[in-house]
Amino acid sequence: xxxxQKVAALLVxxxxxxxxxxxxxxxxxxxxxISTEMAKMKLVSADLQTALLRExxxxxxxxxxxxxxxxxxxxxxxxxxxxxxxxxxxLSRIAPARPVPALRxxxxxxxxxxxxxxxxEQPQTIALVLSYLPSEKASQILSLMRPEVRxxxxxxxxxxxxxxxxxxxxxxxxxxxxxxxxxxQPVRQTGGLKSAAALLKGLDKxxxxxxxxxxxxxxxxxxxxxxxxxxxxxxxxxxxxMALQRVMREIDLRDLAVxxxxxxxxxxxVLLSCISKRAAATVNEEIGIMGPIKQREIEASQNKIIEIxxxxxxxxxxxxxxxxxxxxAAA
Numbered sequence: 484x485x486x487x488q489k490v491a492a493l494l495v496x497x498x499x500x501x502x503x504x505x506x507x508x509x510x511x512x513x514x515x516x517i518s519t520e521m522a523k524m525k526l527v528s529a530d531l532q533t534a535l536l537r538e539x540x541x542x543x544x545x546x547x548x549x550x551x552x553x554x555x556x557x558x559x560x561x562x563x564x565x566x567x568x569x570x571x572x573x574l575s576r577i578a579p580a581r582p583v584p585a586l587r588x589x590x591x592x593x594x595x596x597x598x599x600x601x602x603x604e605q606p607q608t609i610a611l612v613l614s615y616l617p618s619e620k621a622s623q624i625l626s627l628m629r630p631e632v633r634x635x636x637x638x639x640x641x642x643x644x645x646x647x648x649x650x651x652x653x654x655x656x657x658x659x660x661x662x663x664x665x666x667x668q669p670v671r672q673t674g675g676l677k678s679a680a681a682l683l684k685g686l687d688k689x690x691x692x693x694x695x696x697x698x699x700x701x702x703x704x705x706x707x708x709x710x711x712x713x714x715x716x717x718x719x720x721x722x723x724x725m726a727l728q729r730v731m732r733e734i735d736l737r738d739l740a741v742x743x744x745x746x747x748x749x750x751x752x753v754l755l756s757c758i759s760k761r762a763a764a765t766v767n768e769e770i771g772i773m774g775p776i777k778q779r780e781i782e783a784s785q786n787k788i789i790e791i792x793x794x795x796x797x798x799x800x801x802x803x804x805x806x807x808x809x810x811x812a813a814a
Contacts, residue, residue: 488520609639714789724757731754742788
């Protein structure tokens with residue numbers, strides 16, 4: 484039995500009242516998955532009841548002692564379960580806001596004020612500060628800078644490594660003194676490919692392309708890594724329908740089946756709706772018979788599809804900035 488099936492069976496055993504109290508703890512998507520499995524179960528045998536209760540009792544007993552959780556622990560668990568790429572995507576949605584008390588005034592300042600504060604700083608310092616800002620505000624600040632500075636800042640941001648508390652405190656102290664900030668406190672370093680990608684996505688299309696083109700001459704591998712973060716496999720679900728249909732015509736059905744093996748139901752539904760019913764049935768059949776697939780194989784197939792998307796965009800066949808929401812707004 485899958486974990487979802489085990490939970491569903493346990494809720495059947497517990498009865499309506501007990502099941503309702505537990506089910507209320509899950510989110511809407513989880514409730515749907517569990518309810519689907521409950522609806523399929525006609526009878527839970529006595530042997531299965533005993534096995535389920537024993538397994539859940541043992542699991543509950545093991546949680547009696549205190550255990551350390553947090554973002555780092557969650558990331559380690561997710562990487563084991565779904566692979567590094569999907570773990571990063573999930574954490575970006577569920578991780579708590581990072582503590583940055585020393586940068587509070589800078590974070591809350593207007594984009595123009597922060598630009599004036601940073602415009603004469605070294606690219607490394609600018610990258611460090613921008614890494615703590617919401618991507619939209621960071622993009623606004625970056626757009627005010629000279630083109631050559633933008634390129635350097637994006638490169639530093641994408642390659643930002645953990646910085647000692649002492650170094651960060653000195654940087655924050657100088658900046659806070661300029662704006663009358665309070666005494667700096669330790670902050671935690673952030674940044675990396677994800678921050679660089681988010682920042683570039685917030686810029687206008689031409690500025691983003693110009694920066695990436697300039698960076699490619701110095702570090703093509705870095706540009707490729709940033710681009711992978713700028714458009715993920717999950718982003719396909721938000722594409723314009725006509726553009727997505729154009730992409731789907733280029734995709735091998737075997738690659739699509741592998742790529743969708745561990746995909747969310749909504750993404751699978753969207754992609755399969757853009758191909759013929761016969762092709763969709765073939766993909767579903769392939770998924771059903773392929774058995775367990777290693778996460779790296781799934782990610783390899785997903786990357787093939789992302790490469791097709793990027794190629795079609797570079798050839799002018801599709802526009803990734805065109806989304807259903809923008810079309811509705813224009814209408």
